[in-house]
Ligand SMILES: Nc1ncnc2c1ncn2[C@@H]1O[C@H](COP(=O)(O)OP(=O)(O)OP(=O)(O)O)[C@@H](O)[C@H]1O
């Protein structure tokens with residue numbers, strides 16, 4: 409091949425703004441994490457902890473409640489944002505997330521059935537069932553998508569919402585007939601106030617799944633370029649897609665089983681990051697995870713402060729922030745819908 | 747060296763490729779020409795293992811394409827599709843860098859980086875390297891995809907209408923470039939072209955397709971015949987010698 413006319417050193421990053429996003433997201437996450445540790449009804453502060461020197465009421469609150477809650481928030485935020493990202497890349501549509509394609513609703517159905525048929529099942533078993541149902545729901549969504557001939561960018565989430573609605577209705581019906589409606593509502597609404605030491609540890613699985621996603625970041629990006637492109641580059645499109653869907657189901661299930669449903673996050677965070685820095689997962693994945701964690705923590709802190717000494721459930725704050733952000737995105741994204 | 751043996755492809759029972767047999771030696775630029783719907787793209791995607799033939803097989807240096815491991819083939823064969831609408835928001839540089847994926851699996855070394863930079867330079871994409879694909883014109887996007895295929899640096903390159911959307915200067919530059927790659931580096935390049943004169947001027951061989959069959963296969967001098975071309979395109983075409991070249995006028 410002929411020599412280039414003007415060889416130039418190559419820079420790895422797209423732009424100065426995008427380069428700042430990672431440190432920004434990291435800083436934000438750390439700040440929110442600190443705030444989450446020290447904001448709440450009972451007063452816990454670094455000086456108090458220092459003064460107690462290892463044992464005391466403040467230390468007790470810190471270790472059994474604040475720290476677990478903050479970790480749970482960060483892990484759940486990471487997991488939901490990541491699940492949204494992987495799903496959007498693999499479905500090649502920006503308007504999907506686990507709760508708009510049937511994954512979340514199916515996982516809830518699975519949990520309801522566990523509560524009815526095997527109430528003694530330990531939490532990991534519950535999560536496995538939820539993940540299995542979530543995976544089946546996502547698979548059903550993909551089958552329906554394939555069967556629908558003309559798909560526009562907005563058709564895809566509409567089909568997903570329809571499917572979610574149907575599965576959700578089945579769940580509600582079963583819960584109604586078995587007198588479980590109230591407890592269904594209670595655990596499915598996202599709530600971090602119940603997180604205590606010993607009741608969130610399953611969420612650590614999110615950290616492992618994030619690592620796996622990071623290892624496969626390039627392959628997932630290539631799979632997102634479409635089947636033909638993936639084949640051309642020697643990537644097993646079908647296998648990567650299957651892996652991605654399993655990741656999405658496991659991430660969603662881990663969050664639902666421990667803290668319930670948190671809407672919008674998986675939709676908003678990956679979209680904002682994609683707008684700012686594109687779709688190369690190798691670069692965007694850490695930013696998406698950090699931003700997800702920061703946003704969930706921010707919403708939770710706001711929920712703790714607004715109606716003190718009571719708490720607003722995270723679903724409510726997230727719903728307000730998320731729907732506003734989503735409307736903004738709709739107007740921004742119109743130009744380049746998948 | 748790529749060999750197509752008795753390939754058939756049907757869509758809903760309708761044959762789109764029938765008994766296509768073609769043997770291309772290593773090195774050299776081959777053009778496939780023919781009217782719309784002749785089956786050119788279908789043949790190319792079967793050769794590029796994007797579609798499985800209903801009968802027959804394709805072998806690349808003795809490797810049976812349908813059975814060979816994906817990554818091994820990706821190091822030897824690269825393909826540009828006719829329509830490239832990549833939905834993902836990648837920068838031009840990222841897209842081109844993915845061309846190295848079969849070789850480096852996401853960890854580009856200095857050699858990979860050099861290939862990426864060279865491909866960007868050849869296609870004049872350096873000023874656009876950090877733009878997202880959805881911020882480019884159609885021709886610029888086409889060039890980015892060609893750069894990706896070049897960065898893949900394979901012995902066999904299949905290009906489906908690579909000159910689509912390109913201005914004259916880029917079209918000539920790219921066809922000259924692939925010709926040099928075929929001659930100097932011994933690459934086997936197959937291009938689908940609609941411009942007969944471009945094919946005659948630059949290619950070593952021309953394959954003429956129509957109705958899912960190969961009508962003829964030969965050198966430009968053998969195929970640049972007025973009667974034959976008029977019959978293929980069902981349009982009056984005359985062939986003249988101009989500045990030492992055979993030129994079709996229509
Ligand atoms: N997915 C499909 N389903 C049914 N028929 C198809 C499909 N794809 C292609 N065809 C048909 O196969 C025939 C060959 O198509 P192909 O794309 O190979 O033509 P081509 O020679 O590349 O044409 P062009 O010059 O327009 O690109 C056409 O008649 C086309 O209608």
Ligand SMILES: [Mg+2]
Nearest residue numbers: 786787788828
């Ligand atoms: Mg074609």
